[in-house]
Amino acid sequence: MTVLSHIRIVLVGTTHPGNIGAVARAMRNMALSRLYLVQPKYFPHEDATARAAGADQVLADAVLCDNLPAALADCTLVIGASARPRSIELPPLEPHACAGQVLAHAASGEVALVFGPEHSGLSNTQLDLCQQRVCIPSNPEFPSLNLAAAVQVLTYEIYRQAGTLPPAAELSSPPATRDEVERLFAHLEQTLSDLNFLLPDNPQRSMRRLRALVNRAAPDHNEIQILRGILAATGQAIAAADAKSAP
Known part of the structure; x- marks a missing residue:
């Protein structure tokens, strides 16, 4: 599934190193390996290694970035994971549709799924850098998912759909980064x-x-x-x- 090598998971401002490790494990479960970390509070850290539970290579290859634009510069599709209400709404996607778009773009360019800090999520300024937003349906009385759980849900759907991809069509013009x-x-x-x-x-x-x-x-x-x-x-x-x- 070489198309998966064009997909990166971007974590912004992660405060607990254990969550970084848990995300690495979720990624490795679904054959994803490209982790980008934007200003994590603690990394590298022993808690990240412990929670990775064998996904050490994902952590070792993680790319550290000073800001979100640097993590997204060469991407042709950026989707932010957020339930944040906005006065000007990004096109909302559920996980199934999100995975379809990710895989369609990953056939010819770089794609990023962006996740914000655990307690506040992505800011409006950070969401401005995303073309679309994905929201995982959940209990409205308790809608906030753990960071690694959110990554697991979305990467599972990507992995599942990747096994049924048709041959990629040749594009007349490459997608804009x-x-x-x-x-x-x-x-x-x-x-x-x-x-x-x-x-x-x-x-x-x-x-x-x-x-x-x-x-x-x-x-x-x-x-x-x-x-x-x-x-x-x-x-x-x-x-x-x-x-x-x-x-």
Whole structure:
């Protein structure tokens, strides 16, 4: 199942090292091996090794990152695991649909499943870096899952579906990486600012809605380049108009 080698589990701000070990064990159970850790409170740690229960190689190969964008830079699909309510909702997925999307993208690019700190989950700013959100159905009177349990549920569904994958179709254009999408957002925000389109006291209100729109569209590499070209042409037109009106 080589497609599984394109899937990474990203843990953000994990506070208990034992949870990192338990996640490593859950991953190894489901033939996943790529663990990314964003600013863990304690790692490496003996509790992580103990809870890994033999999945030591997953821990040994874990990639430590200073921030979440660094962990996601070359990913073409990022899905955040969160039950957090948002004013601008990411497309919600259940585990079955999430696994299908993960495997479809992993056939041709890098995919990340992102999990937040144990007590607070992913922040809205962190969820802004995700194209979609997955929520595991659970008892509404006690909905919070243990970190390793959440990873186990999602990775089980991925492993189960991976055994029934059809041959991957060849894409006319590679999917856009998360780094390319973030550069698009930065370019878009600068252009809209130059046009005085954004609210000066709350520019992120409009940008968050635009993020949701672009994430739903899931543009590929060529489409990102077209959008960047439009923004560049808009910037040139603004500069020309400013030069013409200057005294």
